[in-house]
Amino acid sequence: MIWTSLQGWLPRGKHIRVYSINLTRVRHPDWFRQDLQALLGMLATRKIRPRVAERISFEQVSDAHRRLEEGHLMGKLVLCPDLPMAA
Known part of the structure; x- marks a missing residue:
């Protein structure tokens, strides 16, 4: 898999964690809803801009x-x- 190949290029034992919003929405709708609520909350409070x-x-x-x-x-x-x- 391509992600496994990319892991070898990262320095000092760093890792890649892929988050697919579309797959999460379909496979884990509760997680998706929680993530979306957290994201919208951070936007509303300007923790992220x-x-x-x-x-x-x-x-x-x-x-x-x-x-x-x-x-x-x-x-x-x-x-x-x-x-x-x-x-």
């Missing part, structure tokens, strides 16, 4: 994909369906 590069409308999705592929973004692009389309 995700870096948002830009909020974009649906109209800008193809441009967003291009920008993501190019890299160099400082933060995430957030798709906001309620943003008005550009004139």
Whole structure:
């Protein structure tokens, strides 16, 4: 498995722990609900503050994909369906 191969590249006995939100939601819905509540709680109390590069409308999705592929973004692009389309 690829994860086992990656373990050998990590320095000083560090480990990789993979968390798949989709698999957890399906296989362990109670864990998923607890994790989501904890995450939303941390957002609400500002214990975590995700870096948002830009909020974009649906109209800008193809441009967003291009920008993501190019890299160099400082933060995430957030798709906001309620943003008005550009004139």
